[in-house]
Amino acid sequence: MIPTSEEAAWQTSIWKGKFIYLWGASIFSSLSISMYLTIEQWYVVHYLNLKNSLGIILMATTIPRVLFMMIGGIAADQYSRSKIICFSLLTRCFILLLMALFYTNHVLTLSALFIFALLFGASYAFFWSARDSIVPGMIPKEQLVRANSVIQTTNQLSVMLGPVLGAALLSLFSYSTIFLIIAFALLISILLLRFVQEKKELTPKKSSLLRDLAEGIHYVKGSSFLLTVMGTFIIVNLFFIGPLMVSIPIIAEDRFEGNPFNLSMLQSSFAGGMLLGAIIMGWLNMKKQRGKLVIALILIEGLLLTAFSQATNLWLAAVSLLMIGCCVSSINIPLVSVIQEKTPSTIVGRVMSINTMVSMGLIPVSYGLVSALLNLQISVQFILLCAGSIIVWFSFILFLKASDLKRA
Structure with missing residues (x-):
């Protein structure tokens, strides 16, 4: 059968060329990050037995980012x-080597872990901005949704496998050996990136940091769509990311026997979703009605969060997290693709970073708020229930008021 023009574009534009190396590097990078975060959380909750401090460590990872x-x-x-x-990956590799050395010498305390989390988050900020802005230069605009879906699909496969591999490594090796294994995965990403070179190297222009920042902010302020997207992510991340991410290891410890494989099942279910x-979004390759779909998924996300808060069965909790994860990807991919499509290449890095910075700015606050509530002896189940209810309420506001988003 003769392939259609769309199928031919899919085969040639994405899988031929340097994009495949970026794709491979993203797999190992995502796998290493997933394993690191799983080990970090389990180290705090189980090894240090300081579960109420987990939100502080997550804040340390997020704030510098x-x-x-x-x-x-x-x-x-x-x-x-x-x-x-490449610089971001190499820096994180060095951080992991130091963590292995600290653990071997019995000085990987909560304070030391806090400092390493700060450095890890700062390094990851540069990776995120550069990766999101390099894709539009490799892929035609009509293929951006699928290219982003490919990266997100394979990354989430790595994220799904990461907790499972992390749990397996915990049963076989010491923490120091695990840190070395994760560092090796980052080295593979670095090797693959040696084949990724832009067609035209960007040359530094004579400008100031403040001027460049002002230019990016001015562009964003002139777009009502970008302002709506950022406002939406601010609210959703404040009441969604913190409660969910802090609750998963705590629920695994308190409600499901404190078994690392139960933790990996919950985290892998979320990543699997x-x-x-991401697979669904890549298959649909939506060009219309993306905003309305996003608002509907935010509503579903809030309802599922309330369901997860009441789950007393491991499989029911895992299914809830699977569906929540599906909503997260189905929200992020269309919005990122629209931003990339509408933004000039000369400023796409700043626009993507401003969007991510603003939308994630309250995530550390969310982590800190959850930790504070836990220290006040408020149950994580009640926190999840309230957070999910707020997201449901916010989705109705978007349906009524967010006309720019609905037209996307």
Whole structure:
């Protein structure tokens, strides 16, 4: 059968060329991050037995990522994005080597872990900005949804496998050996990135950090769509990410026997849902009604969060997380693709980083708020129930007021 023009574009534009190396590097990078976060959370909850401090460590990982996101976006608009990605991976590899050394010498305390989490988050900010801005230069605009779906699909497959591999490694090796294994995965990403070079190297222009920042902010302020998207992510991330991510290891410890494989099942279910959502979005390759779909999925996301808060059965909790993850990918991919389509390549790094920085800015606050509520002896189940109810309420506001988003 003769392939259609759309099928031919899919085969040639994405899978031939340097994109495949970026895709491979993203797999190992995502796998290493997933394993690291699983080990980090389990180290705090189970090894240090400081579950009420988990939100503080998650804040330490997130705050530098938010603060350095804008600088990463400016760098991505001026310098080689592949080299920035490589630098980020190499830095995190070095951090993991230090963590292995600290653990071996019995000095990987909560304070030390907090500092490493800060450094890890700062390094990851540069990776995120550069990776998101390099894709539009490799792929035609009509294929951006599918290209983003491919990256998200394979990344989420790695995220889904990461907790399982992390749990297996915990049963076989010490923490120091696990840190070395994760560092090796990052080295593979670095090797693959050696084949990723932009067609035209970006040359630094004579400008100031503040001027570049002002240019990006001015562009965003002129787009009512971008402002609506950012406002939506701010509210959703404040009441969704913190309660969900802090609750998963705590629920695994308190409600499901404190078994690392139960933790891996819950985290893998969430990642598996994100994988499923990415596959669906890549298959649909939606060009219309994306905004209305996003609002509907936010409503479903809130309802599922309330369901997860009441789950007393491991399989019911896993199914809830699977569906939540599916909603997350199905929300993120269309919105990121629309932003990439509408933004000039000379400023896409800053716009993507501003969007991510603003939308994620309240995530550390969310982690801290959840930790504070836990220290006040408020149950994580009640926190999830309230957070899900707020998201449901917010989705109705979007249906009534967010006309720019509904037209996307």
